[in-house]
Amino acid sequence: MVIKLNKNEEILYQALLDADAISIAKNFRSVGLPTRRNESYHYSDLKMLLDNIGQIATTATSTGEFAFNIANSFQLQIVNGEVQILGDKPPSGVVISTSNGGMSEPNKDIIAQLNSALTKETLHIDVSENLETIIQVDRCFEGKAALHNDGVEIYIANNSSATIVEVFDGSSEEHLSNSASKLILGKNAKATHIMVDISSKKTRHLQTVQYEIEQGANLHSLIIHAGSSLARTQLFANFNGENAHADFAGLMLVDADRHSDITIDVAHKVPNTTSTENFKSVVRNQAKAIFQGKILVAKDAQKTDAAMMHQGLMLSDDAQILVKPELEIYADDVICGHGATCGELDENNLFYLMSRGIEREQAKAMLVRAFLAEIFDPITNEDLYDILAGIADDWLKE
Amino acid sequence: MLEIRDLHVSVEDKEILKGVNLVIPKGEIHAIMGRNGSGKSTLSYVMAGKSGYEITKGEIILDGVNILDMEPNERASAGLFLAFQYPIEIPGVATMTFLKAAMNAQRKARGEEELSTPDFMREVKQAAKMLEIDNKMLKRALNVGFSGGEKKRAEILQMALLKPKMCVFDETDSGLDIDALRIVSQGVNALRDANRSMLVITHYQRLLNYIIPDVVHVFSNGKIVKSGDKSLALELEEKGYAQYDESAA
Ligand SMILES: Nc1ncnc2c1ncn2[C@@H]1O[C@H](COP(=O)(O)OP(=O)(O)OP(=O)(O)O)[C@@H](O)[C@H]1O
Ligand SMILES: [Mg+2]
Numbered sequence: 001m002v003i004k005l006n007k008n009e010e011i012l013y014q015a016l017l018d019a020d021a022i023s024i025a026k027n028f029r030s031v032g033l034p035t036r037r038n039e040s041y042h043y044s045d046l047k048m049l050l051d052n053i054g055q056i057a058t059t060a061t062s063t064g065e066f067a068f069n070i071a072n073s074f075q076l077q078i079v080n081g082e083v084q085i086l087g088d089k090p091p092s093g094v095v096i097s098t099s100n101g102g103m104s105e106p107n108k109d110i111i112a113q114l115n116s117a118l119t120k121e122t123l124h125i126d127v128s129e130n131l132e133t134i135i136q137v138d139r140c141f142e143g144k145a146a147l148h149n150d151g152v153e154i155y156i157a158n159n160s161s162a163t164i165v166e167v168f169d170g171s172s173e174e175h176l177s178n179s180a181s182k183l184i185l186g187k188n189a190k191a192t193h194i195m196v197d198i199s200s201k202k203t204r205h206l207q208t209v210q211y212e213i214e215q216g217a218n219l220h221s222l223i224i225h226a227g228s229s230l231a232r233t234q235l236f237a238n239f240n241g242e243n244a245h246a247d248f249a250g251l252m253l254v255d256a257d258r259h260s261d262i263t264i265d266v267a268h269k270v271p272n273t274t275s276t277e278n279f280k281s282v283v284r285n286q287a288k289a290i291f292q293g294k295i296l297v298a299k300d301a302q303k304t305d306a307a308m309m310h311q312g313l314m315l316s317d318d319a320q321i322l323v324k325p326e327l328e329i330y331a332d333d334v335i336c337g338h339g340a341t342c343g344e345l346d347e348n349n350l351f352y353l354m355s356r357g358i359e360r361e362q363a364k365a366m367l368v369r370a371f372l373a374e375i376f377d378p379i380t381n382e383d384l385y386d387i388l389a390g391i392a393d394d395w396l397k398e
Numbered sequence: 399m400l401e402i403r404d405l406h407v408s409v410e411d412k413e414i415l416k417g418v419n420l421v422i423p424k425g426e427i428h429a430i431m432g433r434n435g436s437g438k439s440t441l442s443y444v445m446a447g448k449s450g451y452e453i454t455k456g457e458i459i460l461d462g463v464n465i466l467d468m469e470p471n472e473r474a475s476a477g478l479f480l481a482f483q484y485p486i487e488i489p490g491v492a493t494m495t496f497l498k499a500a501m502n503a504q505r506k507a508r509g510e511e512e513l514s515t516p517d518f519m520r521e522v523k524q525a526a527k528m529l530e531i532d533n534k535m536l537k538r539a540l541n542v543g544f545s546g547g548e549k550k551r552a553e554i555l556q557m558a559l560l561k562p563k564m565c566v567f568d569e570t571d572s573g574l575d576i577d578a579l580r581i582v583s584q585g586v587n588a589l590r591d592a593n594r595s596m597l598v599i600t601h602y603q604r605l606l607n608y609i610i611p612d613v614v615h616v617f618s619n620g621k622i623v624k625s626g627d628k629s630l631a632l633e634l635e636e637k638g639y640a641q642y643d644e645s646a647a
Contacts, residue, residue: 347450348486349486351446351447351448351449351470352482352488353491353499353500354469354471354474355446355447355448355470355474355479355480356471356474356556357471357474357475357503357560358471358499359471359503360469360471362499362503363471366495366496366499369490369491370488370489370490370539373489373490374490
């Protein structure tokens, strides 16, 4: 079957043909970009939302500057899809390499498929120690508006641990970036994985995140959307080994007429695994924030404990927050729950702060910071905490 | 000096303050006593600038300036302080961060330099000691998990740090045990000075044994119906408010 492709889809289709990705091209020819009829894209109809898709980005040189500067970090850059290994030697216990083409075994989702087919080079980070050094990977979308594809595969070996920070940034053009990250946690491995989109306000940011969590592993994942006219992160997590735990957190800071979507799909496939989901969004103007969370508990996955929460804060009446939780539970001895709240800043709280002399804007900022405390408090690295909390503060001041 | 002139205030079309007139000269302490629901807290909120009240008539003048058009923070910087009847719990806002923000905001409004951290710490420690406030309490989020009495003490701590010239206490004594009442009163009395006026709203004559007022006002049905010296409080305690209901009717 083929459908009528619009001009943006034609560009993607042609790019797939040029990349010799025949079977994906064929698939794309029959489905096109996801529309609202696709459940996961119900509130983010990409066929409608994505316009002005550019040609595949050409090589750009690294600016040599990094978005974040965290003490004791090892920094890498991917500029317009190309991995740049700058001067520094990786810390002990870390192997950096690249492979041609996209990510291995991408998710079946069409955006993930497009990413895998169009990515020229994948960055591999293999960790085999308990790392003190933070690994930072900056994606830079430089030069004129273009289509960017890239991928990072991280492997944390058994009994090893690391903090990985991925930042998305770049020139103020109407880029479309389609990124992928895969993090595999070996047995008893531990990871903190932070992804921050601070792209220019014209950029469209799509990201697919995949987690494979083995026995006894522990993951803290945090997604922050604070840039881009359109940001959509889809996260797929598989618990493959028992006694593993993951905390999934996220924050959407959305203003103007921007659109932000975090869609997460957590599969507890084996017994005795636990997860929490703690997502927040703060919206103002005509912005839109979307959170969709799905928890799947397989038939054998007894004693799963999974809790999902989204809390929204509306700073203006015209903004929107849309939340869709979904539980799909096949085991009987589990604890699963979801909750959602949505509200405005409490006038009584605001008045109390102001009655002590604090100006309205500062009082608001204090209350928003308080609302976000649960997101930032688990970040123990002080530099990182300051940077991330600073992003929220700056966003508020805009 | 504070002057309230013929203040009329409605909430949702219901008139709650029905012509309040009150003058508190510099350095004086006045007390207001009155039945539940007579409008005492409404008066204190309107003074502090809380939204949701429609001021249909009247003025509130602090040192020659009508404060009714000011934002709550501007009133605070002009020297007004309200100790809340029900202090608000704000999870996620650290008490110390809040205290520093408030002190610095007022300093900024007055064109003064920000406090250095050591100076700030010193001032807080001193005030906390006077009010017998445990350091542990200061490490928590603002008012969160504080007992009723602790919240009231924390209000007085804020007042001691902000050094307002017009203090309004809305039932600061309710919920305090006997020791706490003594400590809080000492705290208030320590701040008594010739340049500072105070308005004490209370239900109990007992407080006025500790904080001795210059004038006592009886509040009934949205206005002051009688004023007198401190003996008026004793008389009220004995005879109740019924006589004033009739005069208001
Ligand atoms: N926001 C509001 N909406 C509706 N009615 C209100 C509001 N605020 C106050 N009122 C009403 O106004 C009247 C006065 O209330 P207020 O709290 O000022 O009384 P009070 O004298 O402080 O009483 P108490 O001694 O119990 O503290 C009450 O009848 C109360 O129900
Ligand atoms: Mg009251």
